[in-house]
Amino acid sequence: TTIAMIQTFRSTLFRSTRSSAIPAKSSRSTRLESNCYHNVQKRTFFASSTDHTSLLTNATVHRVDQQDENNSPSAAAYGRRDYILVPDGTPLELVLEVDKLQLARLSADRNIIFGAKVIQKSLGSPSHVCTPLLDAAIQDASSQGEQVEALASLDGLCHWVATEAEKASSSDVWEKVKEELDNDTDPSFTLEACQAIATGIPRKGHSVVGVGTFRDAQKGWELLAREYVNLNLAEEAELYVSKGATLEGIDYLANQSKDYMESAGGAMARFSIS
Numbered sequence: 001t002t003i004a005m006i007q008t009f010r011s012t013l014f015r016s017t018r019s020s021a022i023p024a025k026s027s028r029s030t031r032l033e034s035n036c037y038h039n040v041q042k043r044t045f046f047a048s049s050t051d052h053t054s055l056l057t058n059a060t061v062h063r064v065d066q067q068d069e070n071n072s073p074s075a076a077a078y079g080r081r082d083y084i085l086v087p088d089g090t091p092l093e094l095v096l097e098v099d100k101l102q103l104a105r106l107s108a109d110r111n112i113i114f115g116a117k118v119i120q121k122s123l124g125s126p127s128h129v130c131t132p133l134l135d136a137a138i139q140d141a142s143s144q145g146e147q148v149e150a151l152a153s154l155d156g157l158c159h160w161v162a163t164e165a166e167k168a169s170s171s172d173v174w175e176k177v178k179e180e181l182d183n184d185t186d187p188s189f190t191l192e193a194c195q196a197i198a199t200g201i202p203r204k205g206h207s208v209v210g211v212g213t214f215r216d217a218q219k220g221w222e223l224l225a226r227e228y229v230n231l232n233l234a235e236e237a238e239l240y241v242s243k244g245a246t247l248e249g250i251d252y253l254a255n256q257s258k259d260y261m262e263s264a265g266g267a268m269a270r271f272s273i274s
Helices: 002-015 050-057 092-097 131-141 157-166 172-180 187-199 211-230 235-241 258-264
Strands: 031-035 060-065 080-086 104-109 112-118 148-153 246-251 268-273
Touching: 060 092, 060 131, 080 092, 080 131, 104 131, 112 131, 112 235, 131 235, 148 235, 157 172, 157 187, 157 211, 157 258, 172 187, 172 211, 187 211, 211 246, 211 268, 235 268
Parallel strands: 112 148
Antiparallel strands: 031 060, 060 080, 080 104, 104 112, 148 268, 246 268
């Protein structure tokens, strides 16, 4: 039963026994292809936790290909796909049904990699946990000879910008961005719009944080987002940088979901990976 399988998973989570992953049932509409990566290095972050170190060292990477009727097996590895990291010996079908049993996940579509996320937060940041997922994704994303790219979320950007705005007179970041905006008619005008996006509080004379505010803030927000990445404050970006990725630009309003707009103003960082 599902309850029994979850109990088995819990034992595996803290013991990490070695066994082969159970293949997916043939009746599933999703084609499942998995590969094991057992060369995850031990990290000093978990030096005091044998359980965590063993869990990550022996974890298994599964690739789950999202197919439609027109996809062929040869194209599956280059279409829309997810990579999930699970404790060794944990049934794949179970972790697909219960997302919270996964250790971490990452997604890709053709040559674009995105969505790196640690599910079990106690294991550490994406750069510590998601490396085997990224290795597998890069291998597939480069299979057709295209430049591998990655889109990193910038969660927490709004909170950071709001904090910098509050201490604007003593903020090195605020002054740096202001100087880079000096060619604009009024840098303060742009930064006021940025502050409105970050706090959700309309500018003076405005009733909402609307289209005009986002238009006026664009250049300043992109500069602030770059600083956020360069200061190593964006966890997913750090994962890609750890693989030698180069920041190519900020995609403004790339993700306009409500939660992400409140967290990062919609901006995402775009990287190229050699």
